[in-house]
Amino acid sequence: MTPHRTIARLSLYRRLLRQADREGVQNLFSHELAKMAGATAAQVRRDITFVGHSGSPTRGYDVRELLDSIGTTLDAGQRQPVALVGVGNLGRAILAFFHGRHPNLAIVAAFDADPHKAGRVIHGCRCYPMEQMAEVVKGEGITVGVVAVPAEAAQQVTDTLVRAGVRGILNFAPTPLRASGGVFVEDIDMTMALEKVAYFARQDRS
Amino acid sequence: MTPHRTIARLSLYRRLLRQADREGVQNLFSHELAKMAGATAAQVRRDITFVGHSGSPTRGYDVRELLDSIGTTLDAGQRQPVALVGVGNLGRAILAFFHGRHPNLAIVAAFDADPHKAGRVIHGCRCYPMEQMAEVVKGEGITVGVVAVPAEAAQQVTDTLVRAGVRGILNFAPTPLRASGGVFVEDIDMTMALEKVAYFARQDRS
DNA sequence: TAGATTGTTAATCGATTAACAATC
């Protein structure tokens, strides 16, 4: 069983719980967290059960303890270094977006076909030429790859990443990727998303 | 009935069909399109039925005609101007990504809290100060908004967009948005996506 | 205790998959 939606929501809960913790909130009920997360109380309760945490009918969930439980599930306490391929506009925006935010999930290497980018450090991340991908991925113990190259190059980049040992890929290229050996692929297709929004914006659902 | 997945896949089919058309392919069977799209033949057939198109058991689907049918469903022949809010790293990458690609779905205005950005033209898109949002959205007949501001500002920006008449929002801010009146919201949460990939990369599914 | 919330099971919903008669 792979509860995709639960994993996605846990990431959001964690952000909200950290915020609550910073504000000194010590306990939260399922309906309170649900409201913040745009979920239902039942979803929150089921998701929290999934991470092995328990609450109290009178006090709800302890914020700090719940953060620990979610962390155990999402991170497993492990550092998982990430590689980015494609240092164009989107790639640089991704580097900026993640820079310094995720200690356990940092982008530690970037690759680009343009040899002029090799050696530069962009948003705290060192750039390498494409040819060094296998070597750097293995050397740094990288297990997650982010693909931000044009559609034409995406499949080849993916194959190289997988051969180097990457086990999961976040794909921003507007094309479906094939990855073998149980490698997990998550697609973020911005064109698809925008066209979907445009379609439903036209439907009258008020 | 709102077949979210079908709408998303149609966007992908269209891209693949345009490519096939450019290469001179005139007909495609459901299993051929399915293979290209990473879908099943049954999904393709059902999706095509949804847009009101029919194929032939001997020749499959006519590429040009199918493109027309999908276009009718996705675009309705209408121009739907788009507004972007937040011209930071991510906002500029989004402008570059969509620039010149979608005649019916062009980003025609960008807004930013930094007054120094007003008046500039970035990747073909004119920037305005936040204060002019309602005015420009109404003037340009904008129906779709893209939110690329920090999480703290996202809800307020959304409220302003909705008040100005936007009917659909693509949200890149890492926070859930509330929109009333049947306004459609699609979230692209990159943090959530990366954490999901990291989680499933750790699971052994080979 | 009374009352609200938790954890969990059953019912529902939406989407996918399997199956097959109709078709070219």
Added chain:
DNA sequence: TAGATTGTTAATCGATTAACAATC
């Protein structure tokens, strides 16, 4: 005709929602 594909219906699957006994 024989054979492969289409369009569509029934079965399955996964996730959400509703419901409720157990709990503090």
